[in-house]
Amino acid sequence: MPYPIDFSEYFDYEALTAHLKGLAAAYPTLATLASIGRSFQGRDIWALTLTNPATGPDTDKPAFYIDANIHAEEVATTSVALYTAWYLLENYGTDPEVTWLLDNTAFYILPRTNPDGAEISLKTPHHWCGNGRYKPGEEQTYGLVQRDVNGDGLIVQMRIEDPAGEWKVSQRDPRLMILRQPGDVADGPYYRLFREGVVVGEWDGSLNSLTFHLPRDGNLNRNFPAGWRPEFRQYGAGDFPLSEPESRAVAEFILTHRNIAGMQCYHTHGGVHLRPSLVAPDATLPRADLALYKRIGAMGTALTGYPVISVYEEFTAEPDKPRVGSLMQWSYDEMGIVTFSTELWNPELAAGIAEPAKYQLRARSEDDELALLRYNDEHLGGAGFVNWTPFDHPQLGKVEIGGWTHMYTFRNPPPASLAKTDKAREFLPTTLHTNCLFTLKHAAVAPLVRISAVRAERLADGLYKVSALVGNVGFLPTNMTEIAKAHGTAGTVKATLSGAEVVMGPTTQDLGHLAGRDDRVATWSPWMREWGQTGRVVEWLVRAEAGSEVTLTAGADRAGVHRQTVKLD
Numbered sequence: 001m002p003y004p005i006d007f008s009e010y011f012d013y014e015a016l017t018a019h020l021k022g023l024a025a026a027y028p029t030l031a032t033l034a035s036i037g038r039s040f041q042g043r044d045i046w047a048l049t050l051t052n053p054a055t056g057p058d059t060d061k062p063a064f065y066i067d068a069n070i071h072a073e074e075v076a077t078t079s080v081a082l083y084t085a086w087y088l089l090e091n092y093g094t095d096p097e098v099t100w101l102l103d104n105t106a107f108y109i110l111p112r113t114n115p116d117g118a119e120i121s122l123k124t125p126h127h128w129c130g131n132g133r134y135k136p137g138e139e140q141t142y143g144l145v146q147r148d149v150n151g152d153g154l155i156v157q158m159r160i161e162d163p164a165g166e167w168k169v170s171q172r173d174p175r176l177m178i179l180r181q182p183g184d185v186a187d188g189p190y191y192r193l194f195r196e197g198v199v200v201g202e203w204d205g206s207l208n209s210l211t212f213h214l215p216r217d218g219n220l221n222r223n224f225p226a227g228w229r230p231e232f233r234q235y236g237a238g239d240f241p242l243s244e245p246e247s248r249a250v251a252e253f254i255l256t257h258r259n260i261a262g263m264q265c266y267h268t269h270g271g272v273h274l275r276p277s278l279v280a281p282d283a284t285l286p287r288a289d290l291a292l293y294k295r296i297g298a299m300g301t302a303l304t305g306y307p308v309i310s311v312y313e314e315f316t317a318e319p320d321k322p323r324v325g326s327l328m329q330w331s332y333d334e335m336g337i338v339t340f341s342t343e344l345w346n347p348e349l350a351a352g353i354a355e356p357a358k359y360q361l362r363a364r365s366e367d368d369e370l371a372l373l374r375y376n377d378e379h380l381g382g383a384g385f386v387n388w389t390p391f392d393h394p395q396l397g398k399v400e401i402g403g404w405t406h407m408y409t410f411r412n413p414p415p416a417s418l419a420k421t422d423k424a425r426e427f428l429p430t431t432l433h434t435n436c437l438f439t440l441k442h443a444a445v446a447p448l449v450r451i452s453a454v455r456a457e458r459l460a461d462g463l464y465k466v467s468a469l470v471g472n473v474g475f476l477p478t479n480m481t482e483i484a485k486a487h488g489t490a491g492t493v494k495a496t497l498s499g500a501e502v503v504m505g506p507t508t509q510d511l512g513h514l515a516g517r518d519d520r521v522a523t524w525s526p527w528m529r530e531w532g533q534t535g536r537v538v539e540w541l542v543r544a545e546a547g548s549e550v551t552l553t554a555g556a557d558r559a560g561v562h563r564q565t566v567k568l569d
């Protein structure tokens with residue numbers, strides 16, 4: 001029975017929970033909903049398991065893992081995860097690709113791993129990243145603290161005239177503040193810009209002694225046990241790896257699902273498919289893994305238009321301080337699971353900027369800022385920018401409050417209620433659909449063990465030779481990546497015979513790893529390349545009564561389990 005969902009607006013915890021329960025109820029065979037733990041404030045962290053149980057339980061199939069909204073403000077990621085679940089369920093039985101995926105693989109979809117933080121972002125004006133472990137603002141114990149000073153429901157900016165200010169008003173649009181150049185001395189007035197807020201703690205009343213610290217709330221995506229470093233080195237890291245209930249629930253889920261063969265951890269924003277490494281140059285990655293990432297990622301670029309980039313090489317502001325303790329560092333660098341962290345949505349592309357700055361890595365030009373203001377005026381009816389308005393600040397005196405809103409301009413595509421043009425109404429649904437399709441393609445590359453050519457040969461009365469070909473019919477090798485092979489995090493292929501007495505050799509045979517069809521891809525020179533075996537013949541010598549049946553079971557951690565039965569005549 002279809003379960004329609006309106007994806008044109010974002011979902012708070014209650015709406016998300018209702019939709020997840022609605023989907024599970026509408027598709028009771030294909031979908032199972034479970035809570036994998038509780039957030040700090042007691043909300044459920046939901047995980048939806050999707051597969052066709054008639055072709056085997058999820059644990060007997062390679063699985064694709066999707067999580068979203070680990071960062072509070074990134075609510076569009078929840079929408080794409082929920083959309084993907086809905087799309088798979090809605091199209092099972094009619095779309096051949098979806099049907100194949102749910103028959104042969106499983107999906108684990110965690111649409112909101114930080115439900116406390118998301119609720120703060122959806123329902124208060126605070127800029128928030130962490131898991132709501134602190135009440136809004138309390139993480140900043142001194143200096144300027146973000147707060148909705150004028151009570152308009154938004155936290156934007158305050159500008160204060162100051163001869164020593166580093167900002168001035170653009171001659172091309174009075175809303176736009178541009179940086180004062182080093183030699184500018186006579187084209188003032190000049191301004192200081194601050195986050196809208198109040199001063200907490202001791203302060204002598206001078207702007208020069210006013211400090212502003214970035215909020216130091218916990219960042220769940222720095223709390224994973226890979227390269228973890230304490231707070232002084234990595235902001236948001238938490239007290240120790242997996243100290244937070246949300247990251248711990250996610251890690252335990254991943255560790256107890258050894259069949260996870262691919263991952264997508266969604267973020268906003270940037271319009272890029274991020275890949276490893278987070279901490280080292282590409283030259284240090286295994287070449288085969290880098291090639292895999294490029295081939296799989298290219299399918300994403302074809303669908304979404306997002307480039308595939310290395311976090312370390314192209315997305316790190318300070319190469320001497322790479323981000324550590326993230327989920328993707330743990331899942332790839334430690335476990336060798338091919339993981340992408342897609343940063344959905346690029347507002348600069350939406351504004352028609354030809355060469356967008358990569359997410360906050362450089363200042364935008366005046367032309368680019370003006371293009372963004374035009375985007376705001378045309379597509380959002382001006383709702384993304386608050387015009388500068390004088391305000392009597394209780395501590396700072398005369399200020400002007402204004403500037404960009406954040407949540408539905410830069411952080412997330414505009415929901416339908418903010419979008420004022422047909423084009424703007426398309427940004428969100430296009431983001432959901434194209435990214436969903438990429439994950440289906442990524443899910444389909446999993447290694448997949450299959451038994452074929454099963455034979456039973458009678459050698460003497462009650463003595464049989466049973467043989468079969470155990471093969472990997474998937475794209476990836478059964479070890480998935482070189483990292484997983486080196487770290488031993490993907491179990492080898494094992495074949496077991498049951499139902500008769502094995503009289504020679506082991507009942508369970510370890511076949512090691514089997515190559516995938518990617519191993520045979522040598523586009524420029526196929527005759528120059530060697531490739532590994534994608535299958536091996538296994539044999540057992542068994543004693544059994546004529547007419548009895550034996551069962552062959554073959555599988556690997558990340559490549560599924562397959563069974564075949566043969567009659568001994």
Ligand SMILES: [Zn+2]
Nearest residue numbers: 071074267268
């Ligand atoms: Zn993020």
